[in-house]
Amino acid sequence: MILTANDDTIRRAAHIIRKGGLVVFPTETVYGLGANAMDARAVQKIFAVKNRPPVNPLIVHIDSIRQLRLVTLVPRKIEDAEWFKTLIGIWPGPLTLVLPRSSSVPTMVTANLDSVAVRMPSHPVARKLLAAAATPIAAPSANFSSQVTATTAQHVAETLGAAVDLILDGGPCEVGVESTILSLLEWPPRILRPGGIAAERLSEILEVPIEELTRKAADAVPLAPGMLKEHYAPNTPLVFRDTASSIDHTSGESASTCSGSAKVGLISFGPSYGKDDRTQYSVVRSLSATDDLSEVARNLFSALYEMDKLGLTLIVVDRCEEEGIGRAIMDRLRRATMRFAGKK
Ligand code: TXA
Ligand code: MG
Numbered sequence: 511m512i513l514t515a516n517d518d519t520i521r522r523a524a525h526i527i528r529k530g531g532l533v534v535f536p537t538e539t540v541y542g543l544g545a546n547a548m549d550a551r552a553v554q555k556i557f558a559v560k561n562r563p564p565v566n567p568l569i570v571h572i573d574s575i576r577q578l579r580l581v582t583l584v585p586r587k588i589e590d591a592e593w594f595k596t597l598i599g600i601w602p603g604p605l606t607l608v609l610p611r612s613s614s615v616p617t618m619v620t621a622n623l624d625s626v627a628v629r630m631p632s633h634p635v636a637r638k639l640l641a642a643a644a645t646p647i648a649a650p651s652a653n654f655s656s657q658v659t660a661t662t663a664q665h666v667a668e669t670l671g672a673a674v675d676l677i678l679d680g681g682p683c684e685v686g687v688e689s690t691i692l693s694l695l696e697w698p699p700r701i702l703r704p705g706g707i708a709a710e711r712l713s714e715i716l717e718v719p720i721e722e723l724t725r726k727a728a729d730a731v732p733l734a735p736g737m738l739k740e741h742y743a744p745n746t747p748l749v750f751r752d753t754a755s756s757i758d759h760t761s762g763e764s765a766s767t768c769s770g771s772a773k774v775g776l777i778s779f780g781p782s783y784g785k786d787d788r789t790q791y792s793v794v795r796s797l798s799a800t801d802d803l804s805e806v807a808r809n810l811f812s813a814l815y816e817m818d819k820l821g822l823t824l825i826v827v828d829r830c831e832e833e834g835i836g837r838a839i840m841d842r843l844r845r846a847t848m849r850f851a852g853k854k
Contacts, residue, residue, distance in 0.1 A: 604706025
């Protein structure tokens with residue numbers, strides 16, 4: 511059931527959460543598939559519905575510092591640090607912090623890790639829901655594992671709709687890509703996933719160079735378990751625009767972008783049609799009329815989702831500079847295009 515979010519439907523949603531049910535709700539980043547984080551049986555349903563491997567831990571959404579204390583054990587040294595106060599001053603917002611977990615969090619939520627990922631979302635519907643439910647809410651993005659993330663309630667309804675108790679429609683998400691995940695389990699802290707809060711901003715607050723914050727793990731163990739499996743990919747093959755043209759020019763036999771009956775869609779980041787765009791592509795969707803990367807991020811997942819429904823042979827997408835929100839955009843697109851490269 512999909513209902514427009516208002517005080518009445520939010521109250522119903524909170525009731526469902528307290529009874530151990532599943533509610534899809536909007537956050538400023540993407541839609542979340544929520545359950546009472548303190549109820550292991552409710553959380554188990556999230557994994558079942560998403561087809562999510564149990565080794566991939568969930569983010570716990572909180573609405574207060576009191577709830578932060580309930581679910582984490584913040585070491586004294588961190589708690590007292592000025593940078594920590596500035597960091598949590600970003601809340602509510604698209605920043606997730608990985609901290610040592612308190613024993614009150616069911617192990618199911620954290621995939622048996624000693625740490626827990628927490629964030630305080632800023633979307634008014636998420637905030638009202640958390641307040642009314644009066645419990646932290648565990649919520650991954652509201653999409654099937656490894657598929658395109660949903661940033662509208664309609665897209666959730668078309669995919670997970672039948673498997674959840676209620677979808678609260680709060681309109682399209684403003685940020686459009688997931689939160690930035692920052693691990694505070696080590697020094698310097700480490701960005702496990704680029705997202706809605708720019709690495710540049712974290713670098714300033716922490717006084718740690720970006721290269722150090724974004725350093726890769728030395729071993730093969732993924733620091734954000736499950737990240738390796740996140741593909742964000744549509745079913746239609748997806749390639750970067752520059753790769754597509756090189757395929758075109760160098761080899762006649764590989765998936766030529768525009769010859770014959772091939773139907774190719776273009777997701778462009780800018781306003782203009784290149785000189786060949788109109789003839790080369792069956793559909794062109796521009797994500798921003800002003801080359802604004804925040805707007806690109808906001809529209810990215812829904813454009814991928816919508817284009818995926820058109821029965822195209824190939825989707826071609828632009829690249830952007832890896833700065834600010836551009837890091838998150840390129841991270842998601844690299845994963846999404848990699849899946850296609852692997853499949854051939
Ligand atoms: O913006 C967001 O973060 C959205 C909205 C709904 O809040 N949520 C979201 O959740 O993106 P999900 O499940 O799609 O991604 C959560 C990521 C996973 O990659 C997981 O591996 C990582 O967070 N994660 C969770 N707990 C962790 C932990 N204790 N240590 C390291 N990584 C963790
Ligand atoms: Mg996800």
